[in-house]
Amino acid sequence: MTTRRPQQGDFQIEPPVARHADVVPAVEDRSYIVFVLGALVMALLGGFLLSVVISLSLSGTISWGEERLPQMTQAHGWAQLQGWAGLFVAGMALRLMPRFAGRPPIRTNVTLPVFVLLFFAAAGRAVAQSSPAGTAAETLLLLAGLAGSAGCAAVGIAVGYTLARGRKRPEPWRYFAWAGAAWWLVWAAMVLIAAIEGARNDAFVPARLDDAMAWAVMLGAVGNFVFSVQSRSVPVFFGRRLPSRRKLAAPGALLNIGALLAIASRLPLHGPVRERLLGAGLALAGLGLLWLAPVAGSLWGEAKRLRPRARAAARYVLAANVSVALAGVLLAWAGANSLISGEFESFAARDAARHALGLGMITMLIIGMAQLVSPVFALERAEARPAGLEDHLAWWSLVAAIVLRVAAGLAYGHMDSEPRMHIAAAAGVLAWLGLGMFAFSVARAVRKEPRMKALLASAAGVSETERP
Numbered sequence: 001m002t003t004r005r006p007q008q009g010d011f012q013i014e015p016p017v018a019r020h021a022d023v024v025p026a027v028e029d030r031s032y033i034v035f036v037l038g039a040l041v042m043a044l045l046g047g048f049l050l051s052v053v054i055s056l057s058l059s060g061t062i063s064w065g066e067e068r069l070p071q072m073t074q075a076h077g078w079a080q081l082q083g084w085a086g087l088f089v090a091g092m093a094l095r096l097m098p099r100f101a102g103r104p105p106i107r108t109n110v111t112l113p114v115f116v117l118l119f120f121a122a123a124g125r126a127v128a129q130s131s132p133a134g135t136a137a138e139t140l141l142l143l144a145g146l147a148g149s150a151g152c153a154a155v156g157i158a159v160g161y162t163l164a165r166g167r168k169r170p171e172p173w174r175y176f177a178w179a180g181a182a183w184w185l186v187w188a189a190m191v192l193i194a195a196i197e198g199a200r201n202d203a204f205v206p207a208r209l210d211d212a213m214a215w216a217v218m219l220g221a222v223g224n225f226v227f228s229v230q231s232r233s234v235p236v237f238f239g240r241r242l243p244s245r246r247k248l249a250a251p252g253a254l255l256n257i258g259a260l261l262a263i264a265s266r267l268p269l270h271g272p273v274r275e276r277l278l279g280a281g282l283a284l285a286g287l288g289l290l291w292l293a294p295v296a297g298s299l300w301g302e303a304k305r306l307r308p309r310a311r312a313a314a315r316y317v318l319a320a321n322v323s324v325a326l327a328g329v330l331l332a333w334a335g336a337n338s339l340i341s342g343e344f345e346s347f348a349a350r351d352a353a354r355h356a357l358g359l360g361m362i363t364m365l366i367i368g369m370a371q372l373v374s375p376v377f378a379l380e381r382a383e384a385r386p387a388g389l390e391d392h393l394a395w396w397s398l399v400a401a402i403v404l405r406v407a408a409g410l411a412y413g414h415m416d417s418e419p420r421m422h423i424a425a426a427a428g429v430l431a432w433l434g435l436g437m438f439a440f441s442v443a444r445a446v447r448k449e450p451r452m453k454a455l456l457a458s459a460a461g462v463s464e465t466e467r468p
């Protein structure tokens with residue numbers, strides 16, 4: 001190992017050595033870590049904490065926040081969707097899409113302001129809707145809406161620009177990414193409308209508007225990026241060929257038409273027409289999800305193409321896709337019922353599907369893919385030791401949380417509210433613990449990263465002082 005200082009006359013080699021239109025300079029982009037940490041803060045101090053509070057309040061066990069329960073339920077839903085899912089998906093999209101498209105990384109003077117806007121939007125809405133009623137709460141909700149609108153639009157534009165300027169190979173991930181970028185622009189408009197309506201209405205967004213938006217965000221803005229990234233990597237992890245554009249066209253169209261119908265159901269139409277539109281949207285999107293989970297993701301199998309240490313993370317991907325398929329069945333059922341009757345039907349199936357997506361597709365996939373694709377975990381993936389006790393505890397807590405929360409949803413109408421909401425609260429505590437353990441492993445990986453990089457560099461015979 002050589003450790004001398006650089007001297008006059010030394011050559012400094014700038015990566016990459018190869019220069020070609022398809023080669024992107026190897027510039028390290030670490031701003032995604034800020035998004036991951038922000039998402040974890042929103043989940044642990046916002047969405048999952050509120051999930052326990054509202055469940056206990058709905059069960060009548062505690063009276064804290066009782067008078068603001070409808071607002072706090074929305075605060076929980078949007079801390080999860082804008083904060084947990086939104087920040088993570090935005091961070092990963094801004095990092096991965098340029099790589100997929102063969103473009104240089106998006107600069108931090110773009111990504112960091114986007115993070116600030118999105119974080120303020122999520123935290124501002126959560127605080128506004130969990131605080132006492134008044135003008136301060138309404139003003140904060142409006143400001144959060146303005147920031148969220150700017151942040152979502154910036155994500156949509158940045159990803160769209162990257163795709164437009166990048167390589168134009170006809171791979172399926174590009175179509176999902178385009179659809180995802182368009183949905184972030186739709187989200188930008190929706191978040192502003194919701195904030196204006198909420199600010200006029202005691203910080204409560206009209207329930208039907210809020211519900212339609214939540215479906216559009218889960219299926220459109222989050223779902224498309226989830227399947228974009230999955231379709232490009234997950235089949236390979238499980239030893240299968242990547243699906244072709246033709247194979248994913250029909251389920252992708254079902255997902256997006258479903259999300260569009262869900263949003264269209266908020267147009268000023270006759271009541272039964274609206275319910276039928278939403279019903280048709282949920283049914284089509286449900287079929288799309290059921291189709292996409294095995295084709296773009298994976299429902300079973302062994303991640304043979306991964307190292308033994310990384311295989312423990314691949315089980316999160318399987319659990320996520322099983323939850324997606326379950327949500328698909330539930331949505332197809334609930335949507336078909338409303339399509340036939342023209343009424344709001346099957347609350348139980350809708351609530352269970354929402355949480356199968358929120359905990360399964362979103363939470364499990366975030367944890368699995370973060371460990372499989374983010375560079376900060378690269379060194380842990382290469383370790384020879386098998387998954388440790390903390391990995392197993394996190395996994396089982398989260399699996400139990402999904403089972404309990406979906407069961408609590410399905411038990412609606414068959415069980416008293418008190419025990420049902422106690423089951424939901426238990427799910428919330430388990431999910432919080434599982435996520436806490438994941439947050440700990442992220443912090444450990446971030447802390448270990450420089451030391452491990454130095455070790456790897458010295459093992460390769462390159463000293464720190466010689467590196468450019």
Ligand code: HEM
Binds near residue numbers: 051424
């Ligand atoms: C184990 C963890 C969770 C628990 C205990 C939980 C609990 C609840 C409860 C009790 C409700 C109210 C249901 C009702 O109206 O009767 C609710 C609504 C909701 N939850 Fe969760 N939840 C959890 C995780 C999540 C996750 C991870 C997401 C999304 C990523 C999510 C998204 C939503 C949404 C969008 C709503 C509807 C909010 C509204 O009415 O605007 N939840 N949740």
